[in-house]
Amino acid sequence: MFRTKRSVLVRRLWRSRAPGGGGEEEEEEAAAAAEAGAVAAAAEARAHVCGGGRGCCCPGKAGRGGRASAGAEAELKALTHAVLKRLKERQLEGLLHAVESRGGARTPCLLLPAKADSRLGQHWYPLPVLLCKVFRWPDLRHCSEVKRLCGCESYGKAHPELVCCNPHHLSRLCELESPPPPYSRYPMDFLKPTDSQVLQEPGDRSHWCVVAYWEEKTRVGRLYSVQEPSLDIFYDLPQGNGFCLGQLNSDNKSQLVQKVRSKIGYGIQLTKEVDGVWVYNRSSYPIFIKSATLDNPDSRTLLVHKVFPGFSIKAFDYEKAYSLQRPNDHEFMQQPWTGFTVQISFVKGWGQCYTRQFISSCPCWLEVIFNNR
Secondary structure (H helix, E strand, O other): OOOOHHHHHHHHHHHHOOOOOHHHHHHHHHHHHHOOOHHHHHHHHHHOHHHHHHOOOOOOOOOOOOOHHHHHHHHHHHHHHHHOOOOOHHHHHHHHHHHHOOOOOOOOEEEOOOOEEEEEEEEEOOOHHHHHHHOOOOOOOHHEEEEEEEOOOOOOOOOEEEOOOOHHHHHOOOOOOOOOOOEEEEEEEOOOHHHHHHHHOOOOOOOOEEEEEEEEOOOEEEEEEEOOOOOEEOOOOOOOOEEEHHHHOOOOOHHHHHHHHHHHHOOOEEEEEEOOEEEEEEEOOEEEEEEEHOOOOOOOEEEEEEEOOEEEEEEHHHHHHHHHHOOOOOOOOOOHHHHHHEEEEEOOOOOOOOOOOOHHHHHOOEEEEEOOO
């Protein structure tokens, strides 16, 4: 039977949908189970449960639920096909490239009418949310759960006539826990003297942060100065442009370090935005973040936050960081302070419930030092 190129693209896209169902019936059944007291079973089924209470700030591991019922699957398929068949052939090709590369390739925006909502079950979804639900997060329910990436044409636009529906131009928002679990707290540490000396050296102040890459207790390579508002930090990224960790010369022969290094993959995206600095986990494994502005200002310890793949977190807040300084502290503007540092570990976490008590025991990690001037 002869098939057009458009129909082939639609079929390939449907086959590339995110695993884990996506039907409303399954979600409603999980909610009912929770209300009935089946907490243990519902913890695995409900999308908005926070990662097992282990310092995770992301509402569940997306895309790992069971398959939806046959009726819900058929409804989702029909709705998805109806949306995809409205797209031009070039738009279908761009969307397929984005989905198959898992966001690793640079793909154009998929601009569609902003008011073209679609009904699935008893709920109405904007097109960006629907396509994210199909291709990335089957448990996604509302547009407030996602954040648009700064490189997207629709970023920062309040009420556009056309909105980008490329699912890899959005990220899932992390929700911070309150109060945080005490076991994952980690004592504050301070900047390394070498880093402090580098930041105090006279010269170009146009950079807004510098990044240091560490393997356990050894720093690999030089400090990377960041001037552009967005930076990709990766090991292996198609069309990658930024801080490539794979190009650094490392003498570490540890099997664990080499194993974790190979899992960094697409890495993270570090973005300076109006409200602070955001970290987007582009890799296929969790990352762990410690920042003074993510925690209680009165705390003497900092919480280590676990961020799942595809999720974003506001890792640093300039306004909050300045408010954390001591009043009339004249030395504050003369030297770096630990509150202007964010530490990020790839794959492996640290804290009281891990064999690694300190981040210097983690195989591969970053230290992001912000310019406080």
